[in-house]
Amino acid sequence: MSLENHHHSHEHIKNQLNHDILHQKKYVRALDRMVLIIGIMGPLFTLPQVWQIWTTKDAQGLNIFTWISWMVFTLFWLVYGLAHREKPIIANNILWIFIHTSVIIGIILYS
Numbered sequence: 001m002s003l004e005n006h007h008h009s010h011e012h013i014k015n016q017l018n019h020d021i022l023h024q025k026k027y028v029r030a031l032d033r034m035v036l037i038i039g040i041m042g043p044l045f046t047l048p049q050v051w052q053i054w055t056t057k058d059a060q061g062l063n064i065f066t067w068i069s070w071m072v073f074t075l076f077w078l079v080y081g082l083a084h085r086e087k088p089i090i091a092n093n094i095l096w097i098f099i100h101t102s103v104i105i106g107i108i109l110y111s
Helices: 005-056 066-082 089-109
Strands: none
Touching: 005 089, 066 089
8 A cells, every 4th residue: 555545544534533523422412402401391291290289289199208209319310410510410400309399398288
């Protein structure tokens, strides 16, 4: 292989690697955006439960142990997100803490 062909071969490999890295970064950025959106949507989808508890003043059928357990798990995820400085995990779990707290208080007051 001539020196020129050898150089061309390395350039081709380098270009392919750069293309693969850019493609992967686009994929990761898209995934990051989706995680942020989904992280916000999950707690929002639980708002009707909170609304129902507080407007009807009825939490019959809801198990406080379940909601407290979810709160404990959420707190662990929040600590994990803070330790790793992962904004989507932090934001998601802060939202869940508000949701869980609202439901737990509602269960205490209206069961």
